[in-house]
Amino acid sequence: MNQITVYTTNTCPYCTMMTNFLTENGLPFKEVNVQQEPLAANYLANKTGQMGVPQTEVNGQWVLGFDPDRIMQLVK
Template identity: 55%
Template sequence: MNAITVYSTNQCPYCVMLKNFLKEQNLAFKEVNVEENPGIAQKLLDATGRMGVPQTEIDGRWIVGYDPNTIMKVLQK
């Protein structure tokens, strides 16, 4: 089982698209709202060098942005 965490904000259209994509694939995920947890932004910056959302962590691997193809490749390994 892959642990999927999506880091998002309330105003991010790509975050909505990403969450909808994961739901359509019947993939369970945990959502962390960066606006509600400002300290998380530093974690993202440390992990990926980027502040933008969405960012997705799958078993310690990071995918920056809305990138369904890469997400599916990571999940198939």
């Protein structure tokens, strides 16, 4: 089972593209909105050194931005 978490904001078009991509490919994921959860924003900054979204954690690996090819490489 894949562990996928997408970190998003309310105004990010690439976040919507990422969640739509995962949904269309039947990949279950958890969405965390960093605007609504400030602790998640701190977690991202500490884990990846990046504040941009989307950031997607796939089975412990990080994907920055909308990168469907990289997502598909990481899913089992």
